[in-house]
Amino acid sequence: MKDSENRLRLKKLYGLLSPCYLCSLNCGAERLNGERGVCGAGVKMKISSATIYKGEEPPLVGKTGSGAIFFSFCNLKCVYCQNYNFSQKGNGHFVSVSELSEIMLHFQEKGVANINLITATHFIPQVASSLILAKEKGLKIPVVYNTSGYESVSVLKLLSGLVDIYLTDFRYGTNEWAVKYSAAPFYTEIAKSALKEMFRQTGNLKLGESGIAKRGTIVRLLIFPEGLAELELSLKFIKESVGAGVYISLMSQYVPVYKAKNYPPLNRKITKQELLKASYLLRKYGFKNGWIQYL
Numbered sequence: 001m002k003d004s005e006n007r008l009r010l011k012k013l014y015g016l017l018s019p020c021y022l023c024s025l026n027c028g029a030e031r032l033n034g035e036r037g038v039c040g041a042g043v044k045m046k047i048s049s050a051t052i053y054k055g056e057e058p059p060l061v062g063k064t065g066s067g068a069i070f071f072s073f074c075n076l077k078c079v080y081c082q083n084y085n086f087s088q089k090g091n092g093h094f095v096s097v098s099e100l101s102e103i104m105l106h107f108q109e110k111g112v113a114n115i116n117l118i119t120a121t122h123f124i125p126q127v128a129s130s131l132i133l134a135k136e137k138g139l140k141i142p143v144v145y146n147t148s149g150y151e152s153v154s155v156l157k158l159l160s161g162l163v164d165i166y167l168t169d170f171r172y173g174t175n176e177w178a179v180k181y182s183a184a185p186f187y188t189e190i191a192k193s194a195l196k197e198m199f200r201q202t203g204n205l206k207l208g209e210s211g212i213a214k215r216g217t218i219v220r221l222l223i224f225p226e227g228l229a230e231l232e233l234s235l236k237f238i239k240e241s242v243g244a245g246v247y248i249s250l251m252s253q254y255v256p257v258y259k260a261k262n263y264p265p266l267n268r269k270i271t272k273q274e275l276l277k278a279s280y281l282l283r284k285y286g287f288k289n290g291w292i293q294y295l
């Protein structure tokens with residue numbers, strides 16, 4: 001990637017920071033003037049932790065793990081969020097662009113499979129600056145953009161060539177659930193457009209010799225209690241958008257934490273029967289690539 005292209009990319013990304021239109025909420029917060037967005041983020045980049053993590057899908061962790069960077073704050077307000085301490089309450093510490101680039105290079109020295117940016121949307125100009133700096137200093141391992149899917153297509157286009165792997169949720173099949181449980185209006189339309197753009201940039205998952213992911217898109221589907229109708233709609237949307245060959249990660253790990261006890265039916269874990277029916281739906285719609293997380 002040429003210097004001039006990266007300069008233009010950063011100019012456009014920083015141009016969306018204040019008033020902020022970095023995510024699909026488009027809240028317009030004047031972040032450079034001290035305002036914080038609906039996501040909670042101000043102008044300074046904040047992370048909860050940077051750690052070698054083995055909890056992702058097998059080709060993203062291999063034997064060495066993924067270099068995971070968990071960003072503080074989030075644009076979705078999920079009532080069941082497992083990470084609410086940093087996603088909603090904003091716990092964490094500030095890092096500069098150069099500090100984040102050093103973290104990335106340090107991970108590479110440790111031999112991790114990739115740099116895993118977890119919910120970075122609201123800090124993407126600063127994160128892109130760190131990535132460019134780290135790449136100038138020799139960062140070569142794949143970059144994973146780990147997201148809720150509630151992304152702006154114009155921002156995703158500005159990540160083309162910087163991100164190798166998109167690891168995206170397709171959380172809901174109806175906007176009714178998206179608004180009720182995540183305060184994310186028009187989620188289904190936004191997630192569909194975003195998925196198309198991610199797939200356009202990276203294509204389907206490609207593995208290297210050792211089975212480690214090099215490039216591509218993985219879609220995560222979290223099974224909710226009484227959520228099979230939502231899941232079925234999501235599968236239809238995904239198939240329409242990028243085809244049934246895309247890699248799907250079907251996740252059974254839902255636990256009713258944070259405010260979920262007040263939001264039935266999300267106030268319980270899923271059952272084995274629900275997991276079996278969800279696996280059946282994958283087959284019904286022809287999805288054969290990916291992983292199923294068993295209970």
Ligand code: SF4
Nearest residue numbers: 020023027037039122
């Ligand atoms: S990233 Fe945060 S500040 Fe920016 S538009 Fe989205 S919610 Fe608002």
